[in-house]
Amino acid sequence: MTNELSRYRRDSGAKIASNDDTRRLLAASQKLVAEIARLTGPEADIADRHDWLETMMNHVPDCIYAKDAEGRFLMANHATVVENGFSSMSEIVGKTDFDLHPREAAQSFFDVERRVMETGEPMFDIEELAVVDRGSERWLATSKVPLRNKAGATIGTVGVSRDITQQKRVERLLVGQARLLEKIAKSVSLQEFFNELLGLIESHLQGVVGSVLMLSEDGRQLLTGAAPGLDPAYSAAIHGIEIGPKVGSCGTAAWRGEPVFVADILSDPLWEDYTELVRPFGYRSCWSMPIRSYNGQVLGTFALYSPAPGVPSEEQRELISMAAHLTGIAIERQKTEERIHFMAHHDALTGLPNRMLFDERVALALENARRANQWVALAFLDLDNFKLINDSLGHKAGDELLRIVARRMLSCVRKSDMIVRVGGDEFIILLTDLPAENGIVVPRLEDIRREIAAPLTIAGRSLQVSCSMGVVAFPEHGTTAEELLANADAAMYRAKELGRNNLQIFNAQMAATAHEKLRRYEELREAVAREEFVLHYQPQMNLRSGKIFAAESLLRWQHPERGIVAPGEFIPLAEETGLIVDIGDWALNAACHQNKAWQDAGLPPIVISVNVSARQFRERDWVSRVATALAESGLEARYLELELTESLIMQDVPQAVATMHALEALGIQLAIDDFGTGYSSLSALKRFPVKRLKIDRSFVMDIPFDEDDKAITSAIISLAQELGMEVIAEGVETEAQLEFLRDNGCNEIQGYFFSRPVPAEGLARLISAD
Ligand SMILES: Nc1nc2c(ncn2[C@@H]2O[C@H](COP(=O)(O)O[C@H]3[C@@H](O)[C@H](n4cnc5c(=O)[nH]c(N)nc54)O[C@@H]3COP(=O)(O)O)[C@@H](O)[C@H]2O)c(=O)[nH]1
Numbered sequence: 030m031t032n033e034l035s036r037y038r039r040d041s042g043a044k045i046a047s048n049d050d051t052r053r054l055l056a057a058s059q060k061l062v063a064e065i066a067r068l069t070g071p072e073a074d075i076a077d078r079h080d081w082l083e084t085m086m087n088h089v090p091d092c093i094y095a096k097d098a099e100g101r102f103l104m105a106n107h108a109t110v111v112e113n114g115f116s117s118m119s120e121i122v123g124k125t126d127f128d129l130h131p132r133e134a135a136q137s138f139f140d141v142e143r144r145v146m147e148t149g150e151p152m153f154d155i156e157e158l159a160v161v162d163r164g165s166e167r168w169l170a171t172s173k174v175p176l177r178n179k180a181g182a183t184i185g186t187v188g189v190s191r192d193i194t195q196q197k198r199v200e201r202l203l204v205g206q207a208r209l210l211e212k213i214a215k216s217v218s219l220q221e222f223f224n225e226l227l228g229l230i231e232s233h234l235q236g237v238v239g240s241v242l243m244l245s246e247d248g249r250q251l252l253t254g255a256a257p258g259l260d261p262a263y264s265a266a267i268h269g270i271e272i273g274p275k276v277g278s279c280g281t282a283a284w285r286g287e288p289v290f291v292a293d294i295l296s297d298p299l300w301e302d303y304t305e306l307v308r309p310f311g312y313r314s315c316w317s318m319p320i321r322s323y324n325g326q327v328l329g330t331f332a333l334y335s336p337a338p339g340v341p342s343e344e345q346r347e348l349i350s351m352a353a354h355l356t357g358i359a360i361e362r363q364k365t366e367e368r369i370h371f372m373a374h375h376d377a378l379t380g381l382p383n384r385m386l387f388d389e390r391v392a393l394a395l396e397n398a399r400r401a402n403q404w405v406a407l408a409f410l411d412l413d414n415f416k417l418i419n420d421s422l423g424h425k426a427g428d429e430l431l432r433i434v435a436r437r438m439l440s441c442v443r444k445s446d447m448i449v450r451v452g453g454d455e456f457i458i459l460l461t462d463l464p465a466e467n468g469i470v471v472p473r474l475e476d477i478r479r480e481i482a483a484p485l486t487i488a489g490r491s492l493q494v495s496c497s498m499g500v501v502a503f504p505e506h507g508t509t510a511e512e513l514l515a516n517a518d519a520a521m522y523r524a525k526e527l528g529r530n531n532l533q534i535f536n537a538q539m540a541a542t543a544h545e546k547l548r549r550y551e552e553l554r555e556a557v558a559r560e561e562f563v564l565h566y567q568p569q570m571n572l573r574s575g576k577i578f579a580a581e582s583l584l585r586w587q588h589p590e591r592g593i594v595a596p597g598e599f600i601p602l603a604e605e606t607g608l609i610v611d612i613g614d615w616a617l618n619a620a621c622h623q624n625k626a627w628q629d630a631g632l633p634p635i636v637i638s639v640n641v642s643a644r645q646f647r648e649r650d651w652v653s654r655v656a657t658a659l660a661e662s663g664l665e666a667r668y669l670e671l672e673l674t675e676s677l678i679m680q681d682v683p684q685a686v687a688t689m690h691a692l693e694a695l696g697i698q699l700a701i702d703d704f705g706t707g708y709s710s711l712s713a714l715k716r717f718p719v720k721r722l723k724i725d726r727s728f729v730m731d732i733p734f735d736e737d738d739k740a741i742t743s744a745i746i747s748l749a750q751e752l753g754m755e756v757i758a759e760g761v762e763t764e765a766q767l768e769f770l771r772d773n774g775c776n777e778i779q780g781y782f783f784s785r786p787v788p789a790e791g792l793a794r795l796i797s798a799d
Contacts, residue, residue: 060347091192095176097185098146100125100139142186145173149183156193166294168197198233205229206351213359213555216366222359223255230352231258234345236335240264241320241356242279243329244272244276251279254329263310278317279330285441288349290316293338313338317346318353320360328360376450378428379435387449387457390508394447394461395503404463405503406470407513409521410438413495413529415454418487420679426488433487434494437480441473457517470502474532495530497521506535519543548604553586553599561587564619568795569638569757572767572776576799579636581671581779582620584612589677604642614654615643621662621669623789625750628668632796638670639699643677652691659695666696672723674702679780682713693718700757705745715752722749724775726760733765743773750774 086093087107094105102121105113113129115121126135145152151174158168170193176185209229212222227239238258242251253268270285281299282289291297291315295304300315317332331353333345341349374386382390391407399403412434419427431454438448438456446461458477463469484493499521507513519542520535527533556562566580585703586594603609617639624637645651659666671692678685678701689699700721705728724745728738742758749756758770761780770778784795 041652074218085343092190093188095185095187096125096142097176098183100127100142101733103185112164114448116395117399118156141171141173145175145186147323149175151175156197157190158367167192168194170334176624181429202229202233205233207356207358209355213355213362216362219359219363220255222258224766225382226352226355227257228723229257230333230348234333234348236337237333237345239352240332240334241329242267242283242332243360244283244327245269248327251283251330259334260310263307263312266306273298275302275305278315279332282317282319282330283327284331286319286321286325288316288318290314290340290346290432292340295338311336314340316341316349318349320357321355322361322364328357331356348494372395379432379450380433381439381450381456383449384449384451386458387447387451387459388510390447391459393508393510394459398461398463398503401462402465403461404465404470404505405502406458406460406463406474407503407517408460408474409460409499409514409530410456410518411497411521411525412454412481413497415494416493418494420676421679422488422490426490429487430485430492430494433485434481434496438477439482441477441480457514458498464722470500470533471532474498474500478532495531498532499535500532501535515543516540522546546602549599549602550608552601553606553608556586556588556614557608561589562612562613562615562619563587563593563788564616564623565787565788566623566637566792567779568784568792569779570783572771572778577635577796579638581638581786582616582623583640584616600642604644607644609642609644610648613640613642614658614767615639617655618658618662621658621664624668625664627789627793627796628664630793632793633799634668635796636668637699638668638672640672640702641677643674643680646673646677646685646688647680652688652695654696655692656695667698670698670700672700672702673719675704675706678717679713682716686716686718689718705741714748719754719756721755721777723779724756724758729758729760729766729780730762732769739769740777742770746770746773746775 048151089106090108092106092109092112094109095103097103098507101123102125103116105121107118107529110118110121111118113121121129127137129135130138133786141152142154151172153172155171157171169190171188171190173186173188175183176187178184191216205225206229209222209226212225223241227241228237231237238256240256240259241254242255244250250269250271251267253264256264267277267279270280272280274281274284275298276284277294277300278289278291279790289299291299294300294307294313294315300307312334314335314337315332315333317330319327320329320331322328331349333341333349346554374383374389375381376383392691394405397403412430415430417429418430431450435448435450435456438458442448442458442460443462444460447457447461449457449459451457458474460470460473478496478498481496482493484491499517499519501507501513501517501520503513506516516535516539519656520533523534523539523542524531560760563585564582565583565585568577569579569581570576571578584596584600586596588594600609600612603612620637620639624635628634648654655669655671673685673689678689692699698720699717699718700723701717702723703725704722706725722745724742728742728745731738732742733739746756753776756775757777757779758766758775759766759779761770761778761782763782765780766780767782787795
């Protein structure tokens with residue numbers, strides 16, 4: 030051991046197994062034992078054997094030594110002599126570790142030797158951490174075996190110590206790397222990761238300090254990520270430095286996108302402009318490596334500073350490279366997580382916060398307002414006629430409109446406020462930090478309405494959109510987010526009822542209306558559960574044959590107290606709440622079963638038509654539900670017709686066409702209901718696999734008096750004929766209407782003129798009488 034050894038620390042106990050090298054050395058030391066016995070015994074004169082043994086021992090780079098029972102050196106090889114600062118063995122013989130080392134270290138060596146002597150058992154590979162002056166460490170693997178005389182009595186120990194510092198450093202580095210990767214996997218903060226990484230590198234390469242600098246969002250500046258070992262004043266001085274072709278090591282490395290290893294800061298031209306800045310801190314060399322993303326984009330720099338001039342060794346280069354690589358992974362990982370978090374909390378189309386983020390923030394906003402005795406305003410906003418724009422100008426235009434509206438709203442609020450897209454064309458506006466007084470909220474929300482209503486151009490068309498708002502204020506209209514949202518919804522409903530394009534502040538009457546709506550919903554939900562429905566049937570007549578060829582099934586609610594309730598009273602609520610899906614399923618199944626029952630009863634077969642709502646049609650398994658209804662009832666598909674409205678189809682034409690083809694493939698007939706009231710494009714119409722157009726009652730109603738209605742009706746009849754479709758007129762109440770329709774080529778009619786909708790038995794009578 031060298032004179033530099035100032036402190037020794039025993040790190041671990043003995044290991045039972047030894048490695049091959051140790052075994053080899055122990056074998057050699059056994060020979061030494063024998064030789065010592067010989068040298069100290071009566072036959073101490075075999076000089077030749079002594080010579081070769083000494084040569085062998087002195088060429089071994091490890092320390093080999095023998096001590097007596099009191100720990101006095103009996104002999105030591107050349108490595109031991111030199112390590113302890115002597116030049117010949119005679120200088121060390123007779124000395125103990127207490128003469129050579131600090132007491133604590135000497136005691137620990139002696140304790141091991143005493144244990145070996147007492148137990149008679151060797152101890153292998155005791156790892157000892159030796160800390161030398163100036164803090165550098167050395168690791169030793171020491172093995173000690175008992176030294177016995179001829180009679181077998183233990184008279185001391187033989188020891189072998191080898192330097193395993195390099196192996197230990199590599200091990201520690203590998204463990205450190207694994208721990209860093211684990212930290213990346215566990216998504217620890219970047220700060221924690223950087224500090225751990227720099228700690229690892231700095232402990233491995235003593236005398237250097239590291240820094241991680243991150244490139245700013247705009248890619249122009251370097252910002253300090255972590256540099257715990259650098260002088261804080263220096264870190265502060267380079268924070269925000271603009272990258273460039275001659276900006277020290279890091280600024281240049283980030284600019285060039287390649288490593289920049291500067292051997293002498295004080296003379297290198299890259300540091301020319303910064304020598305005065307760095308000089309007081311004493312850094313002389315700086316080796317910087319760009320940190321890159323998976324796709325090669327520069328994210329920052331990893332650098333090592335040393336007080337000594339020079340270029341990095343191969344090992345140092347490898348470490349810098351490894352550190353920059355791991356840092357890149359950690360930064361990318363964090364960016365990915367931030368992106369995922371952002372996507373989960375924001376609307377992809379507008380970039381606005383979504384409902385999830387709103388739910389997370391609103392409770393906090395209310396709590397803050399409560400504590401500060403402030404108000405919070407919450408408004409539901411719905412664009413008027415958005416669907417019309419979306420359907421007529423296409424989804425791309427609709428998306429563009431939503432983005433413009435989002436931008437306009439954002440321009441009217443403060444950073445602390447929140448605009449949330451909750452879906453479709455619905456938004457929530459959350460205004461916070463409001464003084465507790467009336468008269469502030471409405472003007473600010475009216476500003477938003479005005480801004481939204483400003484003219485705009487989309488898809489080459491000039492447009493103006495209005496919106497409706499329902500507004501509540503905390504704490505006046507509710508104290509919890511749920512209560513406020515429900516009341517804002519009620520106010521919004523009222524705004525729509527009043528013809529849209531207005532703002533309504535919540536009031537008690539709205540609460541009553543909302544409660545009534547909720548009550549009606551609950552009642553309808555129970556009606557669905559109890560199947561309190563019945564179908565009535567309205568016959569459809571062919572004027573040429575004079576026979577009923579089909580009947581439209583029309584739903585009625587058999588209310589336990591109110592008796593038969595017309596669909597107009599509950600279908601809108603069912604559609605709004607989604608209950609229509611279950612109700613529609615019930616109606617479809619009931620109609621199929623009834624038609625099959627009529628056929629089984631021997632009545633002439635007719636087609637039964639069933640109304641389909643948009644919500645039903647959008648169900649992913651809708652086609653298979655229809656197939657199931659047919660299979661379960663046993664009705665042949667050709668006796669079922671589904672009535673789809675124009676607006677339903679136009680909501681998503683490609684999807685609707687695909688679903689219609691799937692239904693057609695089942696063998697079902699399709700009809701477009703209320704034709705003429707929607708806005709089917711004629712080019713789209715010819716792609717629809719539709720058998721029949723139903724002229725809406727509103728056109729038939731005023732025939733023969735209204736010239737426009739007559740013109741529209743005859744145009745629809747001609748269109749159907751051109752497209753090879755059947756055409757039926759509904760709502761036919763008079764002979765004059767019937768004559769007009771017949772004269773214009775429409776031979777299928779439905780209406781009170783022939784029959785009102787009737788219960789199943791009534792229709793059976795009509796068909797049998799036919
Ligand atoms: N999704 C579902 N919607 C359904 C279902 N059943 C009905 N409905 C929808 O309710 C609307 C109103 O139906 P209803 O009150 O039964 O009115 C129908 C007829 O009674 C009425 N009609 C028929 N002929 C005449 C007439 O000569 N004059 C006149 N004033 N009214 C008449 O028209 C309604 C049928 O219209 P349409 O469906 O457009 O053919 C109804 O419109 C359905 O949308 C259901 O099961 N599911």
